[in-house]
Amino acid sequence: MLKNTRISDPEVYSIVEDELKRQEYNIEMIASESTAPLEVMELSGSIFTNKTLEGYPGARFQAGSHEADRLEILGIKRAKELFGAEHANIQIYSGSSANYGVYAAVLSPGDKVLSMRLDQGGHLTHGSPANFLSKVYQYDFYGVNPETEMIDLEALEEKAKEFKPKLIIAGGSSYPRLIDYKKIGEIAKSVGAYFMVDMAHVSGLVASGVIPSPVPYADFVTSSTTKTFCGPRSGFILCKKEYAKQIDKGVFPGSIGSMHLTTMAAKVWSFKYATSEKFKNIMEQILINGKTLVEELTKHGFRIVSGTTDNHIVMVDLRSKGISGKVFQNALDSIGITVNKNQIPFDPASPFVTSGVRIGVTSITQRGLKGDEIKIIADIMDQVASAPEDEENLAECKKRTRELISKFPLYPLGSFED
Ligand SMILES: Cc1ncc(COP(=O)(O)O)c(C=O)c1O
Incomplete structure (x- = not known):
């Protein structure tokens, strides 16, 4: 795969070779990792690297988009079918930027967001003081019950009533249990909040139906594609039809520039692979x-x-x-x-x-x-x-x-x- 690099830059070539050996001889147990199928590797380095493109099929800012249009339309169709979603945006670059895309779409500076504490399972992009968005939106947090170490739904409901957030987020990076999406969705509705599920970690398990899906209960579902989804380094957003335009605008021009067509191609392949x-x-x-x-x-x-x-x-x-x-x-x-x-x-x-x-x-x-x-x-x-x-x-x-x-x-x- 690196036959040209081996000649033009032996130094970089040897770093990649050493990484291959490291992965080969290590037992990789980082929960956010998976092994990308060879097709994902091939497509992530494909000829689409050369194409710059912004906008959406039928409304592009650059010419020469015919093949990219076919790719994106196919990917959206596959993502919608796979997850039973009404709308999919597959341009977003990663799980983090998927979250930023939703924020850009539905929040204004100063809006309130209720999410899970980082030290009890949440994620940096859900309002950690270390993330720049904590300066833009007002975050408050829910956590787990000290006895069961599972999400304390009663406390969440109380906090939601008191804090009155515009958005409630469920899903995290170190939460090992199922989440009651239906209940949290009901709580969100009762306080007039949007409900977003970040299923970055579990989207492969959701895609194959071995754990319950948040799609029926959430207004927005975000994901990266590298964790249980076993795909390229990228992400996607699913949402209800009524939010389709808003989400697409939140993604481009709201939070990204030109699309990464290489990883998009690998995602489109992965949406099919996930049905196998x-x-x-x-x-x-x-x-x-x-x-x-x-x-x-x-x-x-x-x-x-x-x-x-x-x-x-x-x-x-x-x-x-x-x-x-x-x-x-x-x-x-x-x-x-x-x-x-x-x-x-x-x-x-x-x-x-x-x-x-x-x-x-x-x-x-x-x-x-x-x-x-x-x-x-x-x-x-x-x-x-x-x-x-x-x-x-x-x-x-x-x-x-x-x-x-x-x-x-x-x-x-x-x-x-x-
Ligand atoms: C819950 C959650 N959301 C978002 C992300 C960020 O995903 P990415 O690395 O694709 O930006 C992670 C990464 O670990 C995560 O655990």
């Missing part, structure tokens, strides 16, 4: 693998946030093991298992240290790992946690990791040979 038996089997297996990981880690004495998972995310509280998320993440990284440190609900530790890690099973499921292998992964994790700074222990864990993952190639042999 192969994709559905992977999504079903993700749910099984998530539950198996919960069981195995629990047997080893790890505490699982909220007790279980309903999706691809397993949130682990490390306090019973006496180590921080930071130490565990780094020790696992050194032996070839990639996870990320993450705050758990009501975490006494800072976001830079954390008491937990977030583990995802999408990539390993795509590679074919199942129950027996997950048992070994949990066992290796426990061995790492027992002595995360002992070089001999880590060396042994690294050997076990390499032995396990070597049996499950990332891509078919020879996929990247020039």
Whole structure:
């Protein structure tokens, strides 16, 4: 795939080659990652890179749009059919910009937004003080019940009545349970708010119908396409027909410039792939693998946030093991298992240290790992946690990791040979 770069820039070529090796020999368990099918790789680097285009089919700002029009029209049709949505915008660049697109479409500076706390499962783009939008809109937050560690719907309703937001957001980046979209939609309606669901993490599971869809209940649904959707680095927005024009305007010219036709082509392919038996089997297996990981880690004495998972995310509280998320993440990284440190609900530790890690099973499921292998992964994790700074222990864990993952190639042999 990189035959020209190899000659013109060996330095960049070798970085990409090393990344390929890293992914090949690592057990990737970052919950927001997946392994893009080869078609997604091909299309993401296609001839459409050369085309600059703004506007929508039938109302473009540049000429030469015939093929791009065909692509976008096909993609919108596929996205609508896949999710049962009344309207789809597939121009948006990513999950973050999908959220910005909705804000641009329906909010004015100073408007109020109610979303889930970042440290209990939400996302940076839902009003974190670190994100510039916190200076534009007024955010308030709901969270989880301290006992169940699941969304506290009663408190959410109370807050909604008191705060009177213009927009309520559900969905997050480290929430392992199903969300009652119907109930939150009703709450939004009762206070006259729009309801947006950010399904960035779970859109693959939703597409294949293995978990409930927010589409019937939300005014707007945003997503990235890199997580369980297993597609290119991009995003999309779904909405009710009545908001179609408003959303399209919020996307372009509201929040983006020219379309990225390369990743759009890869998205259009992915919308079809998501209807396949192969994709559905992977999504079903993700749910099984998530539950198996919960069981195995629990047997080893790890505490699982909220007790279980309903999706691809397993949130682990490390306090019973006496180590921080930071130490565990780094020790696992050194032996070839990639996870990320993450705050758990009501975490006494800072976001830079954390008491937990977030583990995802999408990539390993795509590679074919199942129950027996997950048992070994949990066992290796426990061995790492027992002595995360002992070089001999880590060396042994690294050997076990390499032995396990070597049996499950990332891509078919020879996929990247020039
Ligand atoms: C809930 C949620 N929304 C949005 C995003 C941002 O997606 P992207 O990285 O595609 O911009 C993420 C990323 O992790 C996420 O978890």
